[in-house]
Amino acid sequence: MNSIVRDLKNIISGEVSNIKEDLLAVSEDFGGIIQKKPQVIVRPQNSADIAASIKYAQKQGLTISSKAAGHSLSGQSLNNDGILLDMRGLNQIHEFHPDRLWFKGDTGVTWQQVVDRSLPNGVTPPVLTNYFGVTIGGTHSAGGLGPSSFRYGTQADNCLGLEVVTANGDIVWCDPEENSELFNHVLCGYGQFGIITQVKHRLRKYQPFTRTYFLCYDDLNLLLKDEYFLAASENLVDALMCLFSPCIMGVSRTGNNGLKPLIKWFYRMQITREFSSEAEMNDDKFLSQLNFYRHIYTENLTFEKFIQPTMTMTFPESHAHPWLDVILPGSMAKEYIDSALEITPSFIDFRNTPIGSFSMLKKNSKMPMFSLPEEDFLVGFGMYPSVPKSHVQPVLEKMNYLTELGFQMGGKRYIASWSDLDLPKWRLQFGDYWLKLNEMKRKYDPQGILNPGFFQYEYEQVAHPKEQALI
Incomplete structure (x- = not known):
């Protein structure tokens, strides 16, 4: 191990560490479920450091x-017994062009940095996640979804270019x-085909x-009917x-x-519209098109205040x-959601767990690695529990059950969230694209050194003996 540290220090300008405390600090991700410990951490200063590290690993x-x-x-961003590139030091926005509606930044730039730079210039990224502490490289590797994805697709769909090692x-x-x-x-590819070092991304005026x-x-039923109407209506709403x-x-x-609790579920829809002036707002005409039970509240905010996330x-x-x-075909959304909500009280604190849905239109998402069901109107179902690690296993079993149920109904997983897919489920996830995906892995990472241990593949190749991700 010391020889690896010495070798890497001789070929890169960044930092190299195998200190126990440093390794432990990067052995777990936010999920808190998977643990993997690398041999060495590299903190690159530039793309050349990453290239040199990859050549050495190869x-x-x-x-x-x-x-x-x-x-x-x-564990998508973890490494077991190899080299982990800590990208947090690559965090500069290099170009910002509000007039041309794009910016370019390092992979470790957070979306909070982008928003802080954008808002004073009257522009914003088309899609923002519900938490801005994530990085642009991370969400482009996963997809990146937000309240405006029904209109603009994923964050990856708004990418204009990438620097990749x-x-x-x-x-x-x-x-x-x-x-x-x-x-x-590389977009939505979870580091399987190359490592993102810079991102060029679209902006829009707000x-x-x-x-x-x-x-x-x-x-x-009425909620889903209105979701479809709002998502499919051109430029009617801006966030949903x-x-x-x-x-x-x-x-x-x-x-x-x-004893069994008797639960009545209510569904709250938050619909946001942008206006150039308050005089344009016409509540009666807009709301008369919808089938809600009660209008609870109306909130008027400047865009700068509205866009700040409430999630911590x-x-x-x-x-x-x-x-x-x-992510479900719209035609199966009610059956799936009813089934999921029926079992929810049996395994989580359902009163304190955020549960909800989001909408997408298949035509607005073009990334081949972001797998979607075969209908134009899509409904996402999300459940976001936080549980003591000692009690997580029964929850994982139910999450796997809900994954299986989703596949049975023609759905797909957004695999940025908790995913425990075996090989048959990976085949279901990618459907007809499965063979092409294997071909691309063979072409762009023939030795299987890039980010193994999450995806599974279906072809024989040389793989690191301690990290048999490729079979």
Whole structure:
């Protein structure tokens, strides 16, 4: 191990460490479920350091992975017994062009940095996640979803170009025209086909005022009907999300296992519209098109205030986060959500766990590695529990059950959240694209050194003996 540290220090300008405390600090991600400890941490100063590290890993038969903020949930950004690239030091925005509606930044730039730079210039990224502490490299590797994804797709769909270091250690620029095949597989590719070092991303202009309607539904069918209407209507709304709230109506004593809570679920839809002036706002005309049970509240904010997330990531270190996102065909959404909500009280604290849905249109998401069901209107179901690590196993079993149920109904997983897919489920996840995905892995990472241990593949190749991700 000391020889690896010495070798790397001789070939890169960044820091190299195998100090026990440093290794332990990067052995777990936000999910708190998977632990992997690398042999060595490299803190690169530039892309050349990453290229040199990859070439060294290739010669030594070591695996290599990249990690920045570490907000993955299933160990996607961890490394076992190889080299971990700590990308947090690569955190500069190099170009920012509000007039041309794009910026370019390092992979370790956070979306908070981008928003802070954007808002004073009257622009914003088209899609923002519900937490801004994640990095642009991380979300482009996963997809990146937010309340405006029904309109603009994933964050990856708004990428204009990438600097990538390949498994051969080459530094390559790729975009939809130049090296497009690599571009289309690095995006949403979880570091399997190359390591993102810089991102060029689209911006859009925003309107100065927002109005958000908080609407309560007591009928899931009507909620889904309105979700589809709002998502499919061109430029009618700018942000859309739904949260589900349980109301305990009593208990039943007729069940086989003792008392059973009687729960009525209500569904809150938050609809946000942007305006250039308050005079444009016409509530009556807009709301008359919808089928809500009650109009709870209307909130008027400047765009700058509206866009700031309400979600925080302050959880006890003793807790794990087995979060789940399933993307469903719209036609199966009600059946799936009803089934999921029926079993929810049996395994989590459903009163304190965020549960909700989001909408997408398949036509707005073009990334081949972001697998979607075969319908145009898609409904995402999300469940985000935080549980003590000592109690996480029964929750994981239910999450795997909900994953299986989603596949049975033609759904796909958003695999940035908790994912424990075996080979048959990976085949279901990618469907007809499965053979192409294997071909691309063979082409761009023939030795299987890039970020192993998460994806599984279906072809024989040389793999690091301690990290048999490729079979």
